[in-house]
Amino acid sequence: MLELKSVDYIEERPPGGTYRSEDYRRLVPAGSVPAIKINGAILHDSDAIAELLEDLFPEPKMRPDDPLERAFLKSVTRFHDTRLEPAVRTLFPFVGNAEKKQSAALLVDAMNRHLERLDCLIDPNPYLGGETLSLADCAYATTLFMMEDIASCMHLEVMFSKKINHWRNALHHTDVVREIIDQNRIAIGDWVNSRLSPA
Numbered sequence: 001m002l003e004l005k006s007v008d009y010i011e012e013r014p015p016g017g018t019y020r021s022e023d024y025r026r027l028v029p030a031g032s033v034p035a036i037k038i039n040g041a042i043l044h045d046s047d048a049i050a051e052l053l054e055d056l057f058p059e060p061k062m063r064p065d066d067p068l069e070r071a072f073l074k075s076v077t078r079f080h081d082t083r084l085e086p087a088v089r090t091l092f093p094f095v096g097n098a099e100k101k102q103s104a105a106l107l108v109d110a111m112n113r114h115l116e117r118l119d120c121l122i123d124p125n126p127y128l129g130g131e132t133l134s135l136a137d138c139a140y141a142t143t144l145f146m147m148e149d150i151a152s153c154m155h156l157e158v159m160f161s162k163k164i165n166h167w168r169n170a171l172h173h174t175d176v177v178r179e180i181i182d183q184n185r186i187a188i189g190d191w192v193n194s195r196l197s198p199a
C-alpha cells in the first residue's frame, strides 16, 4: 500500500533480527510483524495499518464508500486473516521435514477447503472490488503465491479454481503488486532452501 500510494518509507528488520527479541517487544508490544511507525505512533497488524494508510493517504482510493460494499470487502479481508493465512502458517513447521509429508498433506487439504469457500465468496472483476485494487486485494496478493511455493516444495498441490487463478494473474499483472509479490517469493524461496539444506 505504501508503494501503491507513493508514500516514502524506510523498511527495517526488527531490532535483534527477530520479532521474538526483547527489543522488538519493547517497541511493538503485540510482538508481531509487520508493524509501522507513523506520525510518532507504533501500530501492528496489516489490516489496521492498511486502514490507517487509506485514511491518511486517500489516493488512489482503495476502499469503497458504500457501506455494504465496504463491509463485504472487510469480510473478505477477515477471511484471509482468520482462515486462509493461518492455514498456510500451519505448513511452515513441515518445510524440510520430509518424514511428516502425510500430516502436511492433510494441512494442504484443509487449505484447499478454505480456497473452495473463498471461491464461493468472491467474484473478482478483475480485482475484488471491481476495476481498481482494494485493501482486500492487498491482503491476498502475496499469500496466493506463498501458499503454492510452500506446498510445492513438499510436492503437494494447491487447488486454485479458474476464478481465483484469474484474479491471481490480474494481481501479478499489476506493476507495483508484481514487484512486491516477486520480492516476497524470493524471500520465501530463500527461507525454504535454508530449511531444505540447513547450513
Ligand SMILES: N[C@@H](CCC(=O)N[C@@H](CS)C(=O)NCC(=O)O)C(=O)O
Pocket (backbone or CB within 6 Å): 019, 030, 031, 032, 033, 034, 044, 045, 046, 047, 081
Ligand atoms: N494477520 C497478521 C499476521 C501477522 C503475523 O502473524 N506475523 C508473524 C510473522 S510473519 C508474526 O509476527 N508471528 C509472531 C506472533 O504473532 O507472535 C498481520 O498481517 O499483521
